[in-house]
Amino acid sequence: RARHTEMVNQAELATDLSQAHExxxxxxxAERGLSQHTVRAYLGDVRSLLEHAQLCGLTELADLDAxxxxxxxxxxxAGGQARTTLARRGAAARTFxxxxxxxxxxxxxxxxxxxxxxxxxxxPHVLAQQEMTAVLNAAASDARSTASGDHAKATAVxxxxxxxxxxxxxxxxxxxxxxxxxxxxxxxxRRCVRVFGKGGRERTVPMGLPADHALQRWQTDGRPVLVTxxxxxxxxxxxxxxxxxxxxxxxxxHQRLAATEGVPDxxxxxxxxxxxxxxLEGGADLRSVQEILGHSSLATTQIYTHVxxxxxxxxxxxxxxxx
Numbered sequence: 256r257a258r259h260t261e262m263v264n265q266a267e268l269a270t271d272l273s274q275a276h277e278x279x280x281x282x283x284x285a286e287r288g289l290s291q292h293t294v295r296a297y298l299g300d301v302r303s304l305l306e307h308a309q310l311c312g313l314t315e316l317a318d319l320d321a322x323x324x325x326x327x328x329x330x331x332x333a334g335g336q337a338r339t340t341l342a343r344r345g346a347a348a349r350t351f352x353x354x355x356x357x358x359x360x361x362x363x364x365x366x367x368x369x370x371x372x373x374x375x376x377x378x379p380h381v382l383a384q385q386e387m388t389a390v391l392n393a394a395a396s397d398a399r400s401t402a403s404g405d406h407a408k409a410t411a412v413x414x415x416x417x418x419x420x421x422x423x424x425x426x427x428x429x430x431x432x433x434x435x436x437x438x439x440x441x442x443x444x445r446r447c448v449r450v451f452g453k454g455g456r457e458r459t460v461p462m463g464l465p466a467d468h469a470l471q472r473w474q475t476d477g478r479p480v481l482v483t484x485x486x487x488x489x490x491x492x493x494x495x496x497x498x499x500x501x502x503x504x505x506x507x508x509h510q511r512l513a514a515t516e517g518v519p520d521x522x523x524x525x526x527x528x529x530x531x532x533x534x535l536e537g538g539a540d541l542r543s544v545q546e547i548l549g550h551s552s553l554a555t556t557q558i559y560t561h562v563x564x565x566x567x568x569x570x571x572x573x574x575x576x577x578x
Contacts (some may be wrong), residue, residue, distance in 0.1 A: 269314045272305045273359060282354055290453055300347035303327070316355060321365040328369070336341055345369055345564050381532045382387075387424060390515045391465070394420050397514075407480050408494070414477035415491060416507045418469040422448070423508065423523060425466035427530035427548050430523045434499045437488040443467055452549035460547055529543070533561045552575075 266275065279301060283294045307327040309317055325347070333343055349366035356364035382390070398413040423433060433451045440449040447461045451459050473491075481498030490497035508523040521528070527548070545556040 264330075266297040268302075268305055269309060272309060273314050273315075273318045275355060276302060276305060277359070278353055279354055293453075296343060297350065300344045300359040301351045303344070304348055304351070316360050317362065319352070319361060319365065321354070321368040324352070324365055324369045326556065349467065380519065380528065382518065382521060382524055382525065382529045383570075384533060386515075386518045387526075387529055387533075390511055390518055391417075391420060391424070392513045394511050409412070411477035411480035412494060414469075414473045415481075416511065418477075419491065419504055419507050420511050420526070421466040421469040422462060423526045424530050425462040426450075426460045427527050427534070427544075428452075428460060429527065429549075430501045430504050434491060434501045434504055436490040438490050439488065441490060442469060442559050443471060451549075456551075460544065528559070535559055 261455075276298070276491050278299065280298055283297060304324070304327050305463070308323050308328065311323055311326065313319060313323065328345060331344060335343035336344075349369060352361060352364050352366035355361045356366075367577050377531060394417045395563055398410070398417045399493075399520045400412040402410045419433065422428070423430070426448060428448070428450050429452070432452055435451060436448060442448070445461075446464070447466045451457050464492065470490075478490075478492060479578050481492045481494065481496050486492055486496050487498070493503055505523050508526065509520055510517055512522070531544055531548055534547070535541070541553065541556055541560065543557065549557060550556045
């Protein structure tokens with residue numbers, strides 16, 4: 256039976272289903288403004304759905320109903336797919352059926368009848384303020400040590416690395432958003448950066464003096480050393496002068512965290528979690544943190560309130576004599 260399923264899945268989709276899949280791909284790329292990663296995931300999910308529908312005997316999209324959607328997800332669940340994967344595939348299916356209904360391919364939209372698999376959300380690991388301070392101080396110290404030598408390129412890279420860590424923690428932006436910054440996206444007078452996040456949504460994020468100073472030092476003393484004809488307007492550059500690759504930025508963060516004694520390596524996304532939690536602990540309201548992080552839903556931001564509560568409980572248990 257498994258072999259039969261595999262053979263069907265590898266076969267070409269019926270013409271009607273294949274055309275619907277192609278139209279959906281164009282819709283996602285041109286109209287939804289989703290990231291390439293999300294588009295690729297959604298197209299793979301919908302392809303899987305249509306292959307399952309074809310296996311069930313469906314050859315025309317008009318016959319797609321809630322029963323087929325549910326049996327497809329049930330098959331995924333039986334195959335051991337994680338709750339996060341099931342939640343994403345359910346979202347992809349609902350997006351597809353809504354699109355198909357809007358095009359008149361489906362008489363009614365069965366998507367809303369599909370239950371939502373809520374992903375299990377683990378609380379992100381967050382660095383303590385003193386741990387974060389130690390990381391930033393160590394990065395700045397290493398940059399000063401490098402500057403005392405005769406290697407201009409190494410000094411430039413060290414200044415860039417300080418700017419990477421400072422800005423990620425100060426703003427809570429994603430690594431992809433950081434590496435996508437151009438010179439004109441930084442407003443030193445107002446101490447803020449203009450960020451283009453998921454779905455091409457633009458937002459302005461404030462930053463503190465240390466991050467602003469780190470960027471200014473990079474732009475004054477570091478960037479001119481690495482800049483080439485291919486650099487363009489990119490704010491952060493790689494060692495060869497091109498726009499800094501997100502993988503390089505992630506590696507820098509991992510190296511800085513690993514180099515600081517007693518600090519766990521939470522990675523660059525851990526700095527985002529840390530920034531959000533420290534904002535809430537400092538008195539920022541949830542809506543402001545949502546805007547800073549670029550979350551489309553407040554529910555996504557609310558996980559940081561749970562982090563703050565757990566940290567408060569931990570401090571209470573350690574400090575109160577009758578805890």
